């Protein structure tokens with residue numbers, strides 16, 4: 117299986133709001149910790165190291181600073 | 185009762201008065217690895233001279249955890265039974281976060297092996313037994329207070345310069361084994377780089393003597409109440425000695441932390457009372473490094489001189505004994521002219537591979553204990569937080585992945601799909617009960633064909649061991665097949681396996697091994 121990058125959430129606005137909602141009222145450090153736990157949980161759920169590898173690559177590439 | 189160090193006497197070597205005849209093998213260092221190498225060579229009938237600058241066994245305990253594979257190797261060289269009889273046998277490790285157990289492991293869940301998963305035994309006892317065995321061997325010339333000050337390669341060997349209390353002398357050798365430890369003076373003399381990382385962390389390591397009935401289990405704590413924010417390890421040893429490791433942090437002053445008046449209150453908090461005696465203590469910073477190559481013409485690096493790891497996982501001494509295992513039979517064959525020098529490159533290949541695996545595991549554990557600020561710490565803390573809520577996070581908690589032998593990458597070795605992966609080519613042949621004996625006691629020492637559920641092919645010019653199909657043999661060697669032929673190397677590594685084979689195919693593979701092609 118490969119990483120799903122097309123739309124995969126029926127109600128993306130609700131999912132996005134749930135993510136933001138989980139962080140509500142948290143300090144920056146608490147948010148960082150929550151994100152870290154969430155990533156570990158999702159990574160385990162995915163299980164497939166190839167998919168995780170593609171996700172890591174996409175996350176890295178999409179954060180790359182534009183040259184210059 | 186603390187160990188009673190008895191100095192070994194200095195005996196003036198013959199080389200002080202007249203040049204000695206050339207020696208086949210000179211071993212520098214009488215630590216566990218140099219001594220084991222000498223005994224392994226002696227097992228193959230090869231003489232050696234062992235030089236050590238000191239005259240007592242390991243000061244302070246250092247290594248305490250000896251793995252099943254090490255015990256099997258030590259058994260072959262005559263001290264396995266003594267180590268098991270004296271040692272504390274254990275197989276369960278428990279990891280705690282604060283006061284809650286988050287993970288445990290059982291290192292030997294199945295019965296039917298001669299050796300236990302681990303014994304804890306102070307390094308000085310192991311060396312003590314090895315010295316006695318070496319002195320009784322007749323093939324080993326053990327020389328204390330002989331410090332090597334120079335090593336140089338010659339056309340067909342190496343020359344060793346030695347300093348003794350009564351003067352200097354020189355030895356000529358076919359091969360020199362540098363078993364001179366983590367700070368290897370020979371490595372420095374040869375200008376070889378030791379590549380890797382140093383962890384910016386300090387650990388207090390202490391052995392205490394006390395009466396207690398703590399279980400024979402490895403116990404590791406992350407952020408325990410008794411040692412705020414850091415990690416701690418507690419291990420039981422023989423003679424009422426307990427090993428305690430406490431993580432201190434990089435910012436601490438090692439000289440200050442090594443004072444008993446600082447150490448004793450810390451340990452009181454761990455054990456809950458002050459009724460103990462401090463036996464030995466030291467502050468360590470750990471490294472994971474290795475030489476790029478372990479074989480340099482006629483000088484061969486073995487043990488800590490070739491590679492060092494942080495001790496969480498007990499991969500230092502245990503890794504070194506596996507070096508001895510991979511080197512001994514090959515070097516013996518080269519020295520006696522039965523194999524070309526090229527087969528020593530296989531030692532290099534296999535043990536740099538094993539060393540990388542040990543470094544990888546030890547580095548990961550150390551970084552989990554001592555994460556860098558930022559992402560490393562976020563995910564470490566997230567794992568610990570999740571561990572008491574979700575099963576998947578528990579095995580991610582990394583307090584050390586304990587030493588198991590690596591599987592050598594024997595690409596192209598004949599193999600059979602459907603046979604167990606535990607006995608695939610490159611792995612140590614799994615032990616199994618054999619009547620009143622053990623399979624590993626009859627394998628090894630020589631290239632051997634293990635025939636299971638069938639006789640060995642006729643006219644096979646190899647040592648043969650034929651065994652019946654017992655449930656253990658079936659599970660460990662046959663899987664879904666009902667017969668097998670296993671070619672086992674002298675170091676008990678599975679070299680190849682077939683369901684059926686002609687004598688010619690088997691001897692051809694054995695020949696390839698002796699020529700260094702497999």
Ligand SMILES: Cc1cc2nc3c(=O)[nH]c(=O)nc-3n(C[C@H](O)[C@H](O)[C@H](O)COP(=O)(O)OP(=O)(O)OC[C@H]3O[C@@H](n4cnc5c(N)ncnc54)[C@H](O)[C@@H]3O)c2cc1C
Pocket residue numbers: 212213214215216217218235236237238246247248249250307330331332333363364365366368369389468486487488489495498499500501502503504
């Ligand atoms: C705190 C701690 C805990 C550890 N725990 C474990 C564990 O649980 N399990 C495990 O497997 N490993 C453990 N280790 C690692 C283990 O102690 C080493 O891997 C082991 O000692 C390596 O053996 P060696 O023979 O290669 O080197 P060493 O034991 O260092 O021996 C080298 C020898 O060479 C001699 N020598 C040095 N220079 C010269 C010279 N110029 N001339 C002549 N002789 C010389 C020295 O005197 C010494 O006797 C631990 C280490 C530490 C520090």
